[in-house]
Amino acid sequence: MAHHTHAADHGAAHGAHHDQPWFIKYFWSTDHKMIAFQYLWTGMLMGLVGAFTAYVFRMQLAFPGQPVPGWGVVSPGEYNSLITTHGSIMVFWVAMPVLIAAFGNFLIPLMCGVDDMVFPRLNRLSYQIFLLSAIIIVATLFVDGGAFGGAWTAYPPLSADARFSLTPAGSTMWVIAVALEFVAFLMGGINFIVTAMNSRAPGMKALDVPIVVWTIVIASLLFMASVGPLFAGAVMLLFDQTLGTGFYNPGKGGDPILWQHLFWFFGHPEVYVVLLPAMGIVAEIMAVFARKKLFGYKTILYTIIATAVLSFFVWAHHQFIAGIDPRMANVFTVTTLLISIPIAEMCFLYIATLYGGSIRLATPMLWALSFIATFLLGGVTGIFLGASGADVYFHDTYFVVAHFHYTFFPIAIIGTFAGFTFWFPKMFGRMLDERLGKIHFWGTIIPFNFIFIPLFFTGAAGDHRRIYNYMNFPDQATPELQALRITATVALLVMLAFQAVFFFNIFKTFRSGKKAEKNPWDSNTLEWTADSPPPHGNWAELPTVSRGPYEYGVPGRAKDYWPQNEKA
Amino acid sequence: MIERWVQQASSFAGDVDGLVLLVTVLVGFWFIAAEIMFFWLIFRFRKREGVATQYLSGKEKHVKNWVNIPHYLVLVCDVFIIIAAVQVWVKIKQTLPPADATIRVVGQQWAWTFTQPGPDGLLDTADDIRTSDDLHVEVDKTYHFKLEATDVLHSFSVPVFRLKQDSVPGRTITGWFKPTKAGDFDIQCAEICGIGHGIMAARLHVETAEQHQEWMAQNSPIAEAEAAVSDSTTSE
Numbered sequence: 105m106a107h108h109t110h111a112a113d114h115g116a117a118h119g120a121h122h123d124q125p126w127f128i129k130y131f132w133s134t135d136h137k138m139i140a141f142q143y144l145w146t147g148m149l150m151g152l153v154g155a156f157t158a159y160v161f162r163m164q165l166a167f168p169g170q171p172v173p174g175w176g177v178v179s180p181g182e183y184n185s186l187i188t189t190h191g192s193i194m195v196f197w198v199a200m201p202v203l204i205a206a207f208g209n210f211l212i213p214l215m216c217g218v219d220d221m222v223f224p225r226l227n228r229l230s231y232q233i234f235l236l237s238a239i240i241i242v243a244t245l246f247v248d249g250g251a252f253g254g255a256w257t258a259y260p261p262l263s264a265d266a267r268f269s270l271t272p273a274g275s276t277m278w279v280i281a282v283a284l285e286f287v288a289f290l291m292g293g294i295n296f297i298v299t300a301m302n303s304r305a306p307g308m309k310a311l312d313v314p315i316v317v318w319t320i321v322i323a324s325l326l327f328m329a330s331v332g333p334l335f336a337g338a339v340m341l342l343f344d345q346t347l348g349t350g351f352y353n354p355g356k357g358g359d360p361i362l363w364q365h366l367f368w369f370f371g372h373p374e375v376y377v378v379l380l381p382a383m384g385i386v387a388e389i390m391a392v393f394a395r396k397k398l399f400g401y402k403t404i405l406y407t408i409i410a411t412a413v414l415s416f417f418v419w420a421h422h423q424f425i426a427g428i429d430p431r432m433a434n435v436f437t438v439t440t441l442l443i444s445i446p447i448a449e450m451c452f453l454y455i456a457t458l459y460g461g462s463i464r465l466a467t468p469m470l471w472a473l474s475f476i477a478t479f480l481l482g483g484v485t486g487i488f489l490g491a492s493g494a495d496v497y498f499h500d501t502y503f504v505v506a507h508f509h510y511t512f513f514p515i516a517i518i519g520t521f522a523g524f525t526f527w528f529p530k531m532f533g534r535m536l537d538e539r540l541g542k543i544h545f546w547g548t549i550i551p552f553n554f555i556f557i558p559l560f561f562t563g564a565a566g567d568h569r570r571i572y573n574y575m576n577f578p579d580q581a582t583p584e585l586q587a588l589r590i591t592a593t594v595a596l597l598v599m600l601a602f603q604a605v606f607f608f609n610i611f612k613t614f615r616s617g618k619k620a621e622k623n624p625w626d627s628n629t630l631e632w633t634a635d636s637p638p639p640h641g642n643w644a645e646l647p648t649v650s651r652g653p654y655e656y657g658v659p660g661r662a663k664d665y666w667p668q669n670e671k672a
Numbered sequence: 673m674i675e676r677w678v679q680q681a682s683s684f685a686g687d688v689d690g691l692v693l694l695v696t697v698l699v700g701f702w703f704i705a706a707e708i709m710f711f712w713l714i715f716r717f718r719k720r721e722g723v724a725t726q727y728l729s730g731k732e733k734h735v736k737n738w739v740n741i742p743h744y745l746v747l748v749c750d751v752f753i754i755i756a757a758v759q760v761w762v763k764i765k766q767t768l769p770p771a772d773a774t775i776r777v778v779g780q781q782w783a784w785t786f787t788q789p790g791p792d793g794l795l796d797t798a799d800d801i802r803t804s805d806d807l808h809v810e811v812d813k814t815y816h817f818k819l820e821a822t823d824v825l826h827s828f829s830v831p832v833f834r835l836k837q838d839s840v841p842g843r844t845i846t847g848w849f850k851p852t853k854a855g856d857f858d859i860q861c862a863e864i865c866g867i868g869h870g871i872m873a874a875r876l877h878v879e880t881a882e883q884h885q886e887w888m889a890q891n892s893p894i895a896e897a898e899a900a901v902s903d904s905t906t907s908e
Binding site: 179180181183184253254255259260261262268269270354355359360361394395396397398399400401403424425426427430431433434437438441442444445448449451452453455456458459460461462463464465473476477480481484485487488490491492493494496497499500501561564565566568569570571572573576577578579580585656657658659664 | 674676692698710725736743750761763766824825835842843845857860869873
C-alpha cells in the first residue's frame with residue numbers, strides 16, 4: 105500500500121523506483137528511458153507483424169494461388185487487407201515510434217544533459233495512447249470482414265463506404281487507430297520540442313546541440329504543422345463511414361479528391377518526419393566512427409530546415425494524374441525537383457565528412473554507411489516520379505514501390521539498426537556481439553537489394569500496384585517478370601531468416617554480453633558521460649557543456665576526441 | 673528503357689520514353705559518381721595505425737568546393753529535367769488535338785465499359801457501340817476519351833500508350849490518345865478499387881481501318897436492326 109501511495113504521489117521522484125510494484129513501474133513510469141524502451145520494443149514487435157504481412161503477400165505474388173505456410177490461400181480481399189496493414193503499420197507503428205519516439209525519448213534528455221522530459225506525465229500518456237492505437241490496428245486483422253483493404257492511403261469513396269470496401273469494421277477501426285496514433289505523437293512531439301528548446305545543460309548553445317536532436321525536433325515541428333488537416337480529414341472520413349455524411353461523396357456534394365489533398369499535405373512531410381531522425385542518427389554515428397567533425401554542421405542544419413519547409417509544397421506530386429487541374433502539375437514538378445537540392449547537399453556533406461577520417465567499420469558504422477549507399481538510390485529514383493511527364497507512366501507501378509522502399513527501408517530499418525547497435529551499450533549496459541552484428545548486417549543488406557532492384561524492373565515493365573495475381577493480365581504474365589517477382593520473394597525470405605541472428609544477439613548479450621563502459625566508442629556527446637545504463641535521473645550531478653558535439657581529431661590533443669562536458 | 677519491356681503504341685509513348693532516358697542518364701551519372709566517391713573515401717580513409725584524422729570544419733575552401741560545385745551542377749540538371757518533364761506533360765495532359773472520334777470510358781467495380789460512336793461518328797446516338805472489357809480502336813486516329821467512374825476511384829491505364837488517368841465519381845475527365853501500332857494490349861485499373869481490383873483487366877485492340885470497319889459492322893446495333901449494311905453508310 106505504502107508503495108502505491110509513494111509511487112502515485114511521486115511519479116517523477118528519482119531514486120525510489122526500485123521498490124515500485126512491476127505494474128506501476130512499467131505502466132506508470134514517467135522515466136523518459138522507460139518510455140523510450142516501451143516505444144522501441146512495441147515498434148519492433150509491430151515490425152514483426154508488418155514483416156509477416158509482407159511475407160504472406162510476397163508469397164502470393166511469387167506463387168499465386170498456392171497456400172502460404174502460416175496463412176493459407178490468400179483471397180483477393182485478404183491480399184488487399186495485408187498490403188494495407190503492412191503499409192500502415194510500417195509507417196505509423198514502426199518508423200514513427202522507433203525513430204522519433206524511442207530515440208527521441210532516450211536521446212533528447214541525455215544529449216541535452218537533463219534528468220528527464222519537461223512533461224513526463226504527458227510523455228507517459230503519449231505511450232499509452234500509442235499502445236491502444238497499436239492494439240486496435242492489429243485487432244482489425246481479426247474482425248468480421250477483415251482488416252481495411254483500401255491501401256494505406258485510404259482514398260475515398262472506397263474507404264468511406266462499406267458497400268464498396270466490404271470491410272465495415274476494419275475501415276472504421278483503421279481510421280480510429282490512425283487518429284489515436286496522431287494524438288500520441290502530438291503529445292510526444294510537444295515534449296521533444298519544449299525539452300530541447302528550454303531544457304539544456306548550462307553552456308549548451310543552440311549550435312552545440314547534436315544533429316540528431318535537431319532532426320527530431322524539426323521532425324516533430326513538421327509533424328505538428330502537417331497533421332492538423334489530415335486529422336480533420338480523418339474525422340470527416342469517420343463521419344462518412346459511420347453517420348452517412350458526404351464529405352467525400354460527389355452524390356452528396358462532396359469531393360473524393362479533397363481527401364487526397366489532406367492526406368498528402370500530411371503524407372509528404374511525413375516522409376521527412378521519419379527521414380530526418382534517421383539522417384540524424386546516421387550523422388552521429390558517422391562522426392564517431394570516422395573520428396571526424398561533421399562537415400559543415402551549420403549547413404547540414406540549414407539543409408534540414410530547407411527540406412522541412414519545402415516539404416509543405418510538394419504534396420500534389422502524388423496526384424499528378426488524380427484528376428487535379430493539369431496545370432498544377434507543373435508547379436509541383438518544380439517544387440519536387442527543388443527539394444532534391446537540400447537533400448543532395450545533405451548527402452554530399454555526409455560523404456564529405458568521411459574525407460580525412462580514420463574510418464572504423466564497426467557494426468553501427470556499417471549500418472550508417474549502408475544508409476547513405478542505399479538511400480542515394482531511393483533519392484535519385486524519386487526524380488523519375490517527380491518529373492510529371494514520366495510519372496504518367498510510372499504512377500502506381502512497382503517502380504514507385506521500389507523507390508519508396510529504397511527510402512523507407514534505409515529510414516525505418518537501417519536507421520533503426522544503426523541507432524540500436526550504436527546506443528545499445530548505453531541503453532542496456534552491455535556490448536552486443538560484433539561478429540553476430542556483422543552477420544546480421546550482411547544478411548539484411550544484401551537480400552534487401554535483391555528484393556527491390558527486381559521491383560524497379562517489374563514496375564518499368566508495367567506491373568501496377570496492389571494486384572494479387574498478375575496472371576490476370578496477359579501482358580504482365582510473362583515468365584521473365586514472374587522470375588523477377590520470385591527473386592524478390594526469395595530474397596525477402598532470406599532477409600527475414602537473418603533477423604533471427606539479430607534477436608539471438610540481443611538474447612545472448614542480455615544473458616552473457618560483456619559489460620559496457622560509460623563511453624565504449626570514445627564519443628563526445630553527453631549521453632556517454634552517464635553510467636551505462638543511466639540511472640533514474642541520468643546523472644548524480646548534471647553535466648555542463650564547454651564545446652560543440654563533434655570535436656574529433658583536434659590538433660594538439662593527445663586524445664582524438666574531446667567530450668562536450670570536459671573543461672577546457 | 674521502357675520499350676525494352678513494353679511496346680510503344682501511341683503518338684506520345686516515344687516522348688515519355690525519351691524523358692525517362694534523359695532522367696536516367698542525368699540521375700544515373702550523379703548516382704554512380706556519388707557511390708564511387710563514397711566507397712573510395714571509405715577505402716582511402718580506413719583506419720590505419722599512426723595516421724591521424726584531419727580536423728576540418730567544412731569551411732576550408734579546397735574541400736568546400738568538392739561539395740559546392742556538384743551542388744550547383746545538380747541544380748542545372750534539375751532545370752533540364754523540369755523543362756523536359758513539363759514539355760511531355762503539356763503534350764499529353766494539357767493539349768487536346770482535334771479528335772477523329774470520341775469515346776466514353778467508364779470504370780466501375782470491377783469492369784471497364786467502353787462506348788464508342790457507331791457509323792454516324794457521334795457519341796450518344798442510337799447506333800453507339802458499347803463493349804465491356806474490350807476496347808477496339810483504329811490505328812493512326814486521334815481519340816478523345818471521356819473518363820467517368822460510377823462508384824469508387826479507378827485509373828484508366830494503358831501501358832503501351834504510356835497513358836494513365838484516374839477516373840473520379842462525379843466527374844468527366846477528358847483526355848486523348850492516338851494509337852500508332854496495331855495489336856492487342858492490356859488495359860489496367862491502376863488505382864485500388866476493392867476486392868476485384870486484381871481482376872479489373874481489359875484488352876485493347878488496335879486495328880487497321882479495314883479490321884475496324886469489319887468489327888464495327890458486326891457490332892453496330894443499327895446494323896443488327898437493319899440486318900444489312902451498305903458500305904456507303906459507314907463512317908470514316
